[in-house]
Amino acid sequence: MATAAPAIDSNVSRFVAQTHKMLINGKWVEAASGKTFATFNPATGEILANVAEGDREDINRAVQAARAAFETGPWSRISPAERGKLIWKLGDLIDKHLEEFAQLESLDNGKPLRVARAADVPLTVEHFHYYAGWATKIEGNTIPLTMQAANKYHAYTLREPVGVVGQIIPWNFPLLMAAWKLGPALATGCTVVLKPAEQTPLSALRLGELIQEAGFPDGVVNIVPGYGETAGAALAAHPDVDKVAFTGSTEVGKLIVQAATGNLKKVSLELGGKSPNLVLEDADIEAAISGAASAIFFNHGQCCCAGSRLFVEKKIFDKVVDGIARSAEKIRVREGFDPESDMGPLVSEEQLNRVCGYLESGIKEGAKPVTGGERLGNKGYFVKPTVLVNTNEKMKVEREEIFGPVVAAIPFSDPNEIVARANDSVYGLAAGIWTRDLKKAHTLAAKLRAGTVWINCYNVFDAALPFGGYKQSGWGREMGHEVLEQYTEVKSVCAAL
Numbered sequence: 478m479a480t481a482a483p484a485i486d487s488n489v490s491r492f493v494a495q496t497h498k499m500l501i502n503g504k505w506v507e508a509a510s511g512k513t514f515a516t517f518n519p520a521t522g523e524i525l526a527n528v529a530e531g532d533r534e535d536i537n538r539a540v541q542a543a544r545a546a547f548e549t550g551p552w553s554r555i556s557p558a559e560r561g562k563l564i565w566k567l568g569d570l571i572d573k574h575l576e577e578f579a580q581l582e583s584l585d586n587g588k589p590l591r592v593a594r595a596a597d598v599p600l601t602v603e604h605f606h607y608y609a610g611w612a613t614k615i616e617g618n619t620i621p622l623t624m625q626a627a628n629k630y631h632a633y634t635l636r637e638p639v640g641v642v643g644q645i646i647p648w649n650f651p652l653l654m655a656a657w658k659l660g661p662a663l664a665t666g667c668t669v670v671l672k673p674a675e676q677t678p679l680s681a682l683r684l685g686e687l688i689q690e691a692g693f694p695d696g697v698v699n700i701v702p703g704y705g706e707t708a709g710a711a712l713a714a715h716p717d718v719d720k721v722a723f724t725g726s727t728e729v730g731k732l733i734v735q736a737a738t739g740n741l742k743k744v745s746l747e748l749g750g751k752s753p754n755l756v757l758e759d760a761d762i763e764a765a766i767s768g769a770a771s772a773i774f775f776n777h778g779q780c781c782c783a784g785s786r787l788f789v790e791k792k793i794f795d796k797v798v799d800g801i802a803r804s805a806e807k808i809r810v811r812e813g814f815d816p817e818s819d820m821g822p823l824v825s826e827e828q829l830n831r832v833c834g835y836l837e838s839g840i841k842e843g844a845k846p847v848t849g850g851e852r853l854g855n856k857g858y859f860v861k862p863t864v865l866v867n868t869n870e871k872m873k874v875e876r877e878e879i880f881g882p883v884v885a886a887i888p889f890s891d892p893n894e895i896v897a898r899a900n901d902s903v904y905g906l907a908a909g910i911w912t913r914d915l916k917k918a919h920t921l922a923a924k925l926r927a928g929t930v931w932i933n934c935y936n937v938f939d940a941a942l943p944f945g946g947y948k949q950s951g952w953g954r955e956m957g958h959e960v961l962e963q964y965t966e967v968k969s970v971c972a973a974l
């Protein structure tokens with residue numbers, strides 16, 4: 478495996494070398510317990526940084542700060558225009574430090590530096606800019622009452638911030654997921670306690686510095702790194718948190734729902750997937766091959782919407798599978814800082830074991846890897862991009878979310894049965910359709926039980942386009958104006974005239 482000498486930005490190496498504190502009420506503080514935890518470089522398995530380990534007491538302090546900022550601090554009196562300007566400025570500051578964030582993301586998560594430069598960071602900037610615009614456009618309605626004489630009552634709705642929000646995010650797009658959560662919360666005037674994933678806390682901590690530099694009042698955004706079972710669970714259960722927004726596994730999503738019952742806080746969830754990607758025989762085959770390959774291999778398959786069940790019409794099955802296998806073999810799996818890296822290591826040893834465990838179980842049950850099927854090398858957490866055939870719907874590799882670069886290619890011969898097969902999953906996050914036939918494309922799109930359907934494309938994200946899941950892929954939508962509903966309460970005001 479070739480490894481080029483990494484050119485780490487001096488700001489990044491200085492930042493990484495610190496013992497990282499947490500951001501509570503505008504101050505960088507140690508954990509109440511004094512404990513720290515390590516985050517690892519997935520390319521080498523070595524310790525990358527030490528970070529304050531938040532737990533229940535830190536969450537209590539952060540929630541208290543967020544509550545005070547929401548109720549009585551300057552944030553509670555700020556104009557929507559000022560709020561919007563702060564959010565825009567935060568976007569600009571991230572843009573100014575694009576290279577630094579891309580490097581942090583690559584070091585902590587393992588993804589190729591050039592992917593972080595081209596995708597994670599610019600999308601984050603765009604996200605904050607998009608929600609900056611919404612801060613001045615959150616409106617209620619005037620409502621003519623239906624059962625009363627006109628002019629007897631004046632009734633209207635106010636759309637108000639939901640309050641103190643707990644946000645728990647995953648490690649696959651650490652900075653971007655923070656933006657998905659923070660953008661709408663700040664636009665609507667909420668205050669936040671954000672818990673980054675324990676595998677990848679660094680970019681959120683650097684973001685905390687820029688939040689201060691942008692001029693957000695103390696306590697509006699508090700950032701508490703720590704483990705899920707401790708800090709995350711305390712945040713989800715906290716009686717003074719009004720809403721929890723979570724992105725992660727369906728399994729943990731269910732725990733969040735249970736934890737939220739204490740004070741019946743609002744819950745939004747963006748969870749797992751096992752997304753079907755359908756290639757019909759009239760598709761542009763070359764486009765479908767490259768699209769289906771990137772649907773599963775982008776971000777090493779560590780995407781909740783990864784196109785991991787690839788249904789291909791029988792007549793073209795061999796050709797498509799062969800094309801995807803060839804694409805997989807061309808992927809240069811190297812550490813993220815290698816300028817030629819197309820795919821880095823998986824994020825953690827746990828994730829490596831999980832993905833390899835699925836590969837072993839699938840192969841034992843009769844699945845055949847056309848390419849890949851195993852770990853790559855013995856240092857770091859690299860896995861070979863894998864295309865499996867001979868799977869069936871009873872196998873775990875076809876049913877469960879692997880969250881790695883592994884696609885099950887499944888032939889189908891009856892187009893009438895494909896909708897039922899594609900929908901035969903507990904998940905419903907995304908789906909893809911490859912065809913030249915417009916009628917088929919839109920008819921299928923309407924029938925697929927998924928929050929996003931891509932036609933002749935995949936993984937196209939935009940701040941304006943809602944994203945979220947049917948079934949066990951989640952509750953509510955992120956992005957667009959849809960997400961604003963998750964961060965606001967509607968108040969009806971009715972006055973007798």
Ligand code: ADP
Nearest residue numbers: 646647673674704705706709710725726729732
């Ligand atoms: P993965 O299994 O891919 O690591 P998780 O769903 O476990 O994904 O993690 C997503 C986020 O949820 C992380 O920030 C993690 O710390 C947090 N988390 C994990 N377990 C819990 C829990 N019991 N309560 C609250 N948050 C949790």
